[in-house]
Amino acid sequence: MSSIGLPDEILCNILGRLPVQDLIRYKCVCKTWHLLITNPDFISTHLNLQENRDGYVLFHKCIGNNIFSLFNKNNYALHSILEVPFSCETVDFKLAGCVNGLLCLTDSYHLFGRTIYLWNPSIWKLKVLRGSCFARQYSEVGNFFVIGFGFHHQTDDYKIVRIMYFGNRFRKYVEERPPKVEVYSLARNSWRSIGTKGGWYTRDNSSTLVVNGALHWFASKTGDASADFVLKFDFSCEEFGEIMLPNYHCDGEFTRVSVTVLKESLALIVCCLNGYESERCDIWVMNEYGVTDSWTKQYSFVTEGRCYRCLGIVNNNILLLDSNQNQLLSCDLEKLQVKPVGDREYLGDFVYFTESLVLYNEGFSVTPRKYLLVEGGIHLGKRKRSVFELLQKKWL
Amino acid sequence: MxxxxxxxxxxxxxxxxxxxxxxxxxxxxxxxxxxxxxxxxxxxxxxxxxxxxxxxxxxxxxxxxxxxxxxxxxxxxxxxxxxxxxxxxxxxxxxxxxxxxxxxxxxxxxxxxxxxxxxxxxxxxxxxxxxxxxxxxxxxENKSVEYVRAFFGVENDFTPEEEANLRREYEWAFEGVDED
Structure with a gap:
């Protein structure tokens, strides 16, 4: 059979659209493909082209197990179940975030943020981060960690920001002793300490909110100027900054505010609560990044007591709500339609997930059929065959 | 139509x-x-x-x-x-x-x-x-390595040992593949 060879550029364009399992298999096609598929440029091309495929919402059932459920982001059909094939130092993991298919896991409770597990479940690659710039204080009992995880497009690098609070992350402690901050870069594979004047404390335990090349947390100021604001950490200059909030008014008994990202803009979910039920939910969007006057109330809807917690935004147009009737609700922001999408058992942390080859050239393989004991006591458990098959199931 | x-x-x-x-x-x-x-x-x-x-x-x-x-x-x-x-x-x-x-x-x-x-x-x-x-x-999508080689007209330049090693290392990627 005569056959036509295709130029590399076109080949990348075709292969970049394939699921990860196929690519790992096609490394066997020939030596050129083997090099091409694991080339960092191809890994980026693949990431960009995966936007053509359906993404997933990955839920972590919170307590007592380390199982993630993957749902199709469009119809919330359960796609597969993913069991973490290694164990951590506490009973269960905490999901700190997911960027480009790379999960950022850490221990829970008092060990939160100390050891960080970067895991790409699509290629079964794991990288465990145990170091710190502040080796002495790092292991002190009672210190409290907050982390941020994001991808910096300009440098094509994954970064983790870790804020170490002495005692706890509340005003009293922070005023006594400002937190210390360090940043990990996957490209450098090291932590670097970051100077901060302090005067603030973050309200979120973790964040993956990247807008305009910076990570963001909902935060408060210490001292007299006690006010809420958005703390930003710029990946390029590795410095902190502040973003003021809009003057959101709320007539509930109290307000629950969280920072989020909506269509690549910084956004704010403001829930007005009476008792345990929310009355109204407003979504503010900062149309022009960094310009306080550009905050606009883009969406507002009455929840009529159907929900008591806003979980966040998926797919840029769906607000996920935790209902007071054991249900997960989705609210279409454009149509303002609320409908149930699943059981409460899936509630907990969730992230947006896509397949990727990120971390291919780093870390170590979590082989499915071997039981490994790795330095530091991380057990790499046997992966259940059935779970494995589900994961590898052909994509819709 | x-x-x-x-x-x-x-x-x-x-x-x-x-x-x-x-x-x-x-x-x-x-x-x-x-x-x-x-x-x-x-x-x-x-x-x-x-x-x-x-x-x-x-x-x-x-x-x-x-x-x-x-x-x-x-x-x-x-x-x-x-x-x-x-x-x-x-x-x-x-x-x-x-x-x-x-x-x-x-x-x-x-x-x-x-x-x-x-x-x-x-x-x-x-x-x-x-x-x-x-x-x-x-x-x-979801095809065998042989199918893909034929599709693109690519010669396999791995030795049988090299290929076998790769297949063993990434055994999980060879499950559930469509028939050619």
Whole structure:
């Protein structure tokens, strides 16, 4: 059979659209493909082209197990179940975030943020981060960690920001002793300490909110100027900054505010609560990044007591709500339609997930059929065959 | 439905309506008279006519990298899209476009598909190239290594030991693959 060879550029364009399992298999096609598929440029091309495929919402059932459920982001059909094939130092993991298919896991409770597990479940690659710039204080009992995880497009690098609070992350402690901050870069594979004047404390335990090349947390100021604001950490200059909030008014008994990202803009979910039920939910969007006057109330809807917690935004147009009737609700922001999408058992942390080859050239393989004991006591458990098959199931 | 579009567009070349035509000559010497809005979808043609002031309506633009067979396929696609655009200039009728595209590629063999990808790349029709590479990806999804080698005409240059090692290392990636 005569056959036509295709130029590399076109080949990348075709292969970049394939699921990860196929690519790992096609490394066997020939030596050129083997090099091409694991080339960092191809890994980026693949990431960009995966936007053509359906993404997933990955839920972590919170307590007592380390199982993630993957749902199709469009119809919330359960796609597969993913069991973490290694164990951590506490009973269960905490999901700190997911960027480009790379999960950022850490221990829970008092060990939160100390050891960080970067895991790409699509290629079964794991990288465990145990170091710190502040080796002495790092292991002190009672210190409290907050982390941020994001991808910096300009440098094509994954970064983790870790804020170490002495005692706890509340005003009293922070005023006594400002937190210390360090940043990990996957490209450098090291932590670097970051100077901060302090005067603030973050309200979120973790964040993956990247807008305009910076990570963001909902935060408060210490001292007299006690006010809420958005703390930003710029990946390029590795410095902190502040973003003021809009003057959101709320007539509930109290307000629950969280920072989020909506269509690549910084956004704010403001829930007005009476008792345990929310009355109204407003979504503010900062149309022009960094310009306080550009905050606009883009969406507002009455929840009529159907929900008591806003979980966040998926797919840029769906607000996920935790209902007071054991249900997960989705609210279409454009149509303002609320409908149930699943059981409460899936509630907990969730992230947006896509397949990727990120971390291919780093870390170590979590082989499915071997039981490994790795330095530091991380057990790499046997992966259940059935779970494995589900994961590898052909994509819709 | 898709065939009706194809036949109406091919007959339009002989229709009495006076329309500006552009002549394109393929590698095997055949000259295609193509309606201007269709030809302008070919970026290489558009820039050729935009950048050269001394070309006239009589100019025959040579396309040495495009075969007659590929040209037929390319024009069928471009004409159909021009037709969609003319009927609904605001928003393309998505369902219809999808139905046309599905029928359009179903008739193409793998070799024809690759030939058209090369032609679309050379003619710089990004929309078609995007579509065809997506089709090629779908055709090799969840296939065996052997199938993919045959599809792309790639020689296996691994020694049997090297290949066996790779297969052993990534055993999990070889499960649940479609029959060739």
């Amino acid at each position: 898709s065939s009706s579009i194809a036949s109406s567009s091919s007959s339009s070349s002989s229709s009495s309506k006076k329309e500006k035509k552009i002549s394109l000559k393929t590698s095997d010497g055949e000259v295609f008279e193509v309606e201007e809005p269709v030809a302008m979808q070919l970026e290489i043609v558009r820039s050729f006519f935009a950048d050269n002031e001394d070309v006239t309506e009589q100019t025959v633009m040579p396309l040495p990298n495009v075969s007659t067979a590929a040209m037929h396929g390319i024009l069928e696609y471009c004409r159909a899209h021009e037709e969609f655009r003319r009927r609904m200039p605001e928003a393309a009728p998505e369902e219809e476009v999808r139905a046309f595209e599905a029928g359009y590629v179903d008739r193409k063999s793998n070799e024809e598909l690759k030939e058209m990808i090369l032609a679309a790349n050379y003619l710089n029709i990004s929309k078609l190239l995007d579509f065809l590479t997506g089709v090629a990806a779908k055709r090799i």
